[in-house]
Amino acid sequence: MSADPQVPLRADARRNRDQIIAAARTIFAEFGPEVPMEEIARAAGVGVGTLYRRFPDREALIRAVAVDNFSRVLEDAREAAEQEPTAWCALVRLLHQSVELHLSVQLAMLSKKAHEILKEDPVIARLREELLVELEAMVQGAQDEGTLRPDVAEGDVAMLFALLLRQLESRSPEIARMSTERSIAIMIDGLQARPGTPLPGRPLGRRDIN
Amino acid sequence: MSADPQVPLRADARRNRDQIIAAARTIFAEFGPEVPMEEIARAAGVGVGTLYRRFPDREALIRAVAVDNFSRVLEDAREAAEQEPTAWCALVRLLHQSVELHLSVQLAMLSKKAHEILKEDPVIARLREELLVELEAMVQGAQDEGTLRPDVAEGDVAMLFALLLRQLESRSPEIARMSTERSIAIMIDGLQARPGTPLPGRPLGRRDIN
Amino acid sequence: MSADPQVPLRADARRNRDQIIAAARTIFAEFGPEVPMEEIARAAGVGVGTLYRRFPDREALIRAVAVDNFSRVLEDAREAAEQEPTAWCALVRLLHQSVELHLSVQLAMLSKKAHEILKEDPVIARLREELLVELEAMVQGAQDEGTLRPDVAEGDVAMLFALLLRQLESRSPEIARMSTERSIAIMIDGLQARPGTPLPGRPLGRRDIN
Amino acid sequence: MSADPQVPLRADARRNRDQIIAAARTIFAEFGPEVPMEEIARAAGVGVGTLYRRFPDREALIRAVAVDNFSRVLEDAREAAEQEPTAWCALVRLLHQSVELHLSVQLAMLSKKAHEILKEDPVIARLREELLVELEAMVQGAQDEGTLRPDVAEGDVAMLFALLLRQLESRSPEIARMSTERSIAIMIDGLQARPGTPLPGRPLGRRDIN
DNA sequence: AATGAATGAGAGTTCATTCAT
DNA sequence: GATGAATGAACTCTCATTCAT
Numbered sequence: 001m002s003a004d005p006q007v008p009l010r011a012d013a014r015r016n017r018d019q020i021i022a023a024a025r026t027i028f029a030e031f032g033p034e035v036p037m038e039e040i041a042r043a044a045g046v047g048v049g050t051l052y053r054r055f056p057d058r059e060a061l062i063r064a065v066a067v068d069n070f071s072r073v074l075e076d077a078r079e080a081a082e083q084e085p086t087a088w089c090a091l092v093r094l095l096h097q098s099v100e101l102h103l104s105v106q107l108a109m110l111s112k113k114a115h116e117i118l119k120e121d122p123v124i125a126r127l128r129e130e131l132l133v134e135l136e137a138m139v140q141g142a143q144d145e146g147t148l149r150p151d152v153a154e155g156d157v158a159m160l161f162a163l164l165l166r167q168l169e170s171r172s173p174e175i176a177r178m179s180t181e182r183s184i185a186i187m188i189d190g191l192q193a194r195p196g197t198p199l200p201g202r203p204l205g206r207r208d209i210n
Numbered sequence: 211m212s213a214d215p216q217v218p219l220r221a222d223a224r225r226n227r228d229q230i231i232a233a234a235r236t237i238f239a240e241f242g243p244e245v246p247m248e249e250i251a252r253a254a255g256v257g258v259g260t261l262y263r264r265f266p267d268r269e270a271l272i273r274a275v276a277v278d279n280f281s282r283v284l285e286d287a288r289e290a291a292e293q294e295p296t297a298w299c300a301l302v303r304l305l306h307q308s309v310e311l312h313l314s315v316q317l318a319m320l321s322k323k324a325h326e327i328l329k330e331d332p333v334i335a336r337l338r339e340e341l342l343v344e345l346e347a348m349v350q351g352a353q354d355e356g357t358l359r360p361d362v363a364e365g366d367v368a369m370l371f372a373l374l375l376r377q378l379e380s381r382s383p384e385i386a387r388m389s390t391e392r393s394i395a396i397m398i399d400g401l402q403a404r405p406g407t408p409l410p411g412r413p414l415g416r417r418d419i420n
Numbered sequence: 421m422s423a424d425p426q427v428p429l430r431a432d433a434r435r436n437r438d439q440i441i442a443a444a445r446t447i448f449a450e451f452g453p454e455v456p457m458e459e460i461a462r463a464a465g466v467g468v469g470t471l472y473r474r475f476p477d478r479e480a481l482i483r484a485v486a487v488d489n490f491s492r493v494l495e496d497a498r499e500a501a502e503q504e505p506t507a508w509c510a511l512v513r514l515l516h517q518s519v520e521l522h523l524s525v526q527l528a529m530l531s532k533k534a535h536e537i538l539k540e541d542p543v544i545a546r547l548r549e550e551l552l553v554e555l556e557a558m559v560q561g562a563q564d565e566g567t568l569r570p571d572v573a574e575g576d577v578a579m580l581f582a583l584l585l586r587q588l589e590s591r592s593p594e595i596a597r598m599s600t601e602r603s604i605a606i607m608i609d610g611l612q613a614r615p616g617t618p619l620p621g622r623p624l625g626r627r628d629i630n
Numbered sequence: 631m632s633a634d635p636q637v638p639l640r641a642d643a644r645r646n647r648d649q650i651i652a653a654a655r656t657i658f659a660e661f662g663p664e665v666p667m668e669e670i671a672r673a674a675g676v677g678v679g680t681l682y683r684r685f686p687d688r689e690a691l692i693r694a695v696a697v698d699n700f701s702r703v704l705e706d707a708r709e710a711a712e713q714e715p716t717a718w719c720a721l722v723r724l725l726h727q728s729v730e731l732h733l734s735v736q737l738a739m740l741s742k743k744a745h746e747i748l749k750e751d752p753v754i755a756r757l758r759e760e761l762l763v764e765l766e767a768m769v770q771g772a773q774d775e776g777t778l779r780p781d782v783a784e785g786d787v788a789m790l791f792a793l794l795l796r797q798l799e800s801r802s803p804e805i806a807r808m809s810t811e812r813s814i815a816i817m818i819d820g821l822q823a824r825p826g827t828p829l830p831g832r833p834l835g836r837r838d839i840n
Numbered sequence: 841a842a843t844g845a846a847t848g849a850g851a852g853t854t855c856a857t858t859c860a861t
Numbered sequence: 862g863a864t865g866a867a868t869g870a871a872c873t874c875t876c877a878t879t880c881a882t
């Protein structure tokens with residue numbers, strides 16, 4: 001799911017646009033948001049000129065990729081909420097799915113510059129907000145169920161979520177995968193409602209996390 | 211604690227070197243490892259020429275900062291192991307200290323390029339190894355104490371540790387701080403020996419994590 | 421005559437490329453192969469960026485100029501061989517033409533670095549070889565005619581030729597010209613088959629001169 | 631023989647100065663007059679500071695080396711004139727000795743910049759003039775002897791001489807040596823008084839060659 | 841007086857963006 | 862509309878020269 005096309009593009013232009021975003025997602029994820037534009041154009045199989053016709057500058061492209069990414073996560077969150085029997089299960093599923101997503105979303109915080117850019121964007125802000133609303137519902141629901149410790153809020157969960165999106169480089173893909181899964185499991189265990197260490201501070205809501 | 215000076219530098223040169231590393235640590239942490247060298251030089255209060263006299267190129271500087279960083283963490287780890295009454299306490303302390311360290315170490319995995327550079331460096335490899343040895347001892351000790359869940363190994367802990375070093379940008383410093391502390395607490399809770407979800411895969415040792 | 425374009429360049433690109441080589445030939449000849457690239461770009465009427473798009477670095481440009489130069493000399497040699505009635509005349513003509521060429525070829529041995537670069541290049545090696553083959557034929561022919569002293573080989577002639585390409589700087593152009601012409605005449609006199617001092621060593625063939 | 635020391639230097643300073651000039655001669659000859667000053671200092675076994683104390687800048691060093699070089703050639707010329715039985719022999723000896731000198735003198739015309747520098751220097755001008763006076767005497771003498779063709783002057787000889795100082799790079803030292811010797815012999819043959827091609831232009835005197 | 845550290849101007853090179861084809 | 866060539870600003874790195882030790 002991508003952004004709002006004012007005027008529906010011609011079929012081929014549309015295809016170009018999608019190819020560029022797909023290429024950019026991959027390349028940004030692998031090399032960071034500073035890769036030469038030409039690289040992205042090449043990966044998308046178009047000339048730089050075409051890229052620039054579609055996205056007036058790098059910022060616009062970064063935004064478009066981020067919108068695309070957030071849209072996907074939001075979709076996943078809604079699906080999880082709808083399909084899972086309990087809020088806790090939805091939360092767990094979402095955390096686990098983050099592994100699938102990390103490539104696409106890590107962009108969001110990959111560099112200070114990228115962050116600045118996205119912080120301003122109203123479309124992104126809206127998607128983000130919607131996502132946090134979903135999360136809040138899950139958190140609330142799971143706490144009502146008694147499955148989630150009561151001293152956390154959606155901001156805490158978003159934080160853990162975000163941590164995971166920062167994948168570590170290198171190492172064999174299987175180990176990378178396993179280590180992420182284990183970290184998630186540990187975190188989930190830490191999230192479970194049980195007598196444990198009381199958390200410092202106060203629950204972080206979605207207003208708290210920027 | 212910095213790197214090994216073959217020939218003891220002249221006093222002023224030494225001072226400059228240290229200032230440069232300190233400045234680079236801060237600036238790299240804030241803007242990533244691609245900041246203009248001039249920026250770093252300015253922050254260190256020296257000319258670019260001096261920077262380049264000390265570190266033949268960006269790579270060398272990145273390496274030096276990383277060595278400095280790892281040395282600090284290692285030192286902290288040893289101190290924690292020595293001063294804390296139990297291995298569990300040492301582990302907890304180290305995790306919490308990671309907050310102090312994140313600025314300094316996040317560099318280690320901040321960009322693909324930086325990672326490539328550090329991966330090759332034998333000095334870094336040694337420091338890393340020593341750090342993992344410390345961690346292994348703590349993990350082992352805490353598991354013997356019955357305070358740490360038995361199905362994790364030092365690689366798992368290193369992974370959680372590493373996740374935390376990837377600080378998220380922006381947001382007010384107090385919230386950033388609190389959110390990190392809370393994430394740590396959640397993770398620690400998740401690490402505690404208690405009946406919980408069995409972890410997937412197998413304990414990750416230090417050979418597993420690259 | 422320039423190098424082999426794999427893919428035929430767009431008309432404007434082609435034009436730029438040629439202008440750059442022409443400008444580089446002149447400027448290299450006048451100021452040596454270390455002139456600022458910007459100088460060359462300016463002389464060619466393009467931006468540095470264009471220069472670098474066409475020639476990835478200085479080496480590539482030096483190579484291209486050398487190829488262009490050698491091609492010209494080779495062409496001249498073949499023309500001389502074909503058009504002149506005797507091998508001796510062809511040789512004499514070539515030596516005299518070297519005056520025209522010196523600007524273009526002196527680059528070949530203008531600096532240690534330039535020499536290193538060209539030594540490796542297979543295209544240059546081939547052109548050079550072809551040129552020496554022509555020279556060998558002339559030398560052989562002129563010796564058969566009895567006009568060229570028998571104790572020299574193509575390497576000796578190439579050496580004299582090369583000496584002349586090293587034009588001396590400064591002084592008025594007319595004098596420079598005259599002095600070169602006179603030196604050539606003296607050398608030609610020295611080359612003529614006549615009882616004279618036997619030469620030291622042995623005839624130098626094209627294998628001898630690197 | 632080196633330049634005129636206003637105030638006789640202290641023994642060690644003197645030694646330093648000589649070492650620097652010797653080192654510079656070699657290094658300039660091998661790498662051209664643009665080598666880093668530090669390189670020269672290192673080769674001379676002193677710090678850059680010392681080099682700069684002795685020679686305020688690169689120009690001064692180039693000048694000093696040139697003066698040293700010219701002094702040697704002049705000395706050789708005078709020795710040849712004095713020791714050889716005929717002017718022709720002296721001329722021939724000088725040409726052959728040029729082989730020894732080329733390393734040291736080629737500097738004189740190695741780059742446009744170097745040439746500019748030396749052109750202005752009055753000390754060099756004087757040495758040069760003295761050398762040409764010697765040459766003129768030899769030329770005159772040899773023409774009187776009937777051994778040198780009458781249609782040349784000292785400028786012509788200086789020109790041939792200068793050509794030889796431009797050594798070609800690379801190739802085995804023995805071949806380099808032999809090829810130079812052969813070129814000299816060919817030129818000498820061309821210079822001998824014999825019915826040959828009349829030279830173009832007019833004899834070049836020492837006023838003609840810059 | 842000697843040394844080598846510091847400086848900063850300048851050269852090489854890259855790449856975002858514009859624009860002719 | 863698409864393409865890829867041209868541009869020039871920005872960044873990395875080098876080195877002549879100055880100056881503290």
